[in-house]
Amino acid sequence: MSEAQEKWAQRKIASHFSFRTKGHINVCSECGAKFDNGSNVKYVVCPECGARLEIHDTRKRTYSEKQVFSTLETVDDLQVQRIYMLHSGYRRGHKAEHEAVEIIRRWYDGDGNFAVEARHRSMNHYVDVFLYSTNIELKKDCYVYRTLADSYVAAGAKLLPYFRKRGVKGRFPNVSPDKLFNGLVTDPRIETLLKSGKIKDLAYFLDHMTELGKLWNSYKISMRKGYRISDISLWADLVQALEYCGRDIHNAHYICPDNLKEAHDYWTKRMAQAVEKERSRKELEKAMKREADFIRLKSKFFDLTISDGTIDIVVLDSIKAFKEEGETMHHCVFSNSYYDRPDSLVMSAQIEGKRIETIELSLTDMKILQSRAVCNGTSEYHDRIINLLNSNLHQIAKRNTA
Incomplete structure (x- = not known):
């Protein structure tokens, strides 16, 4: 991790706030400067360091937090996602202290193979509790590592040519690197979404891969029609409700409504009524045996x-x-x-x-x-x-x- 990436994490991931007393005296969490602000606002700008601060009305003198972020690098012919735990400590009247500790590495080879390395964890149900004195060693993948892999990626990502050719260029999109890399290797539709620039749609389908298969043809029709999907989750619900109600989900009349929310509410209500009717029918059928x-x-x-x-x-x-x-x-x-x-x-x-x-x-x-x-x-x-x-x-x- 470069110094610039660590500074990026401190600026973008860590909290920035002001300790404010009843006398409206603000103390910047970043530089420790004191200044007066009597207005009833949620945010202020520190006149000393220029940081935008969220106001916390508190008598606390100390505060600490942990945040997770990633960097993307290449080692030989492998892509590696390095996952860091950023520890931030704040004390009233002092500069904030930040320390980033690497906790996990996820390796990809462009053929769908990957490996995980991580520090040991304590026997604790919290996902973010690692033993920093232990070495980073090969581990079996689990939900903890996958959960933490879904984190912000610092600027300056370096990528394998395999992923660059498939549309990962410039600033890394705000999606899970782990899901994106696996998706690009296993499903060409992910590459299509990425190259089209539909990043919100891409993020949704990466989290709902089973829906991608069901909705893809309808999605392509809406794109060919030039339809702008304002909310992909509402649109996905609409198409599935239409299908349940027996409507043609390849007909632009249904899947490209003028008012997406209105159509969503109407057809999901119709689906709920149909589901209730079917449930009631099965319940009666079961009861009739008695x-x-x-x-x-x-x-x-x-x-x-x-x-x-x-x-x-x-x-x-x-x-x-x-x-x-x-x-x-x-x-x-x-x-x-x-x-x-x-x-x-x-x-x-x-x-x-x-x-x-x-x-x-x-x-x-x-x-x-x-x-x-x-x-x-x-x-x-x-x-x-x-x-x-x-x-x-x-x-x-x-x-x-x-």
């Missing part, structure tokens, strides 16, 4: 109606009836399989066919367990429903013992 047992246990109550001339209390006589009751009343009488309770009788209190409350009665104790209106609430007819059912329990008891 219908024979339900009919065997409860059929003797099916033709029973209790009425006072206004309110009719009827027995739910099928699995579908439970499903309709649950969907209309927005409660769990179907989803929690009340039809599968041998000692319960579930009834619906209705007025002119409109459901008012759902009642669960214990067939063992002949006792009303619950009577729920929409969303498990209570209707204005609640007491009347309870009294009506209680006064006719003998009808249910008679059938129960038959």
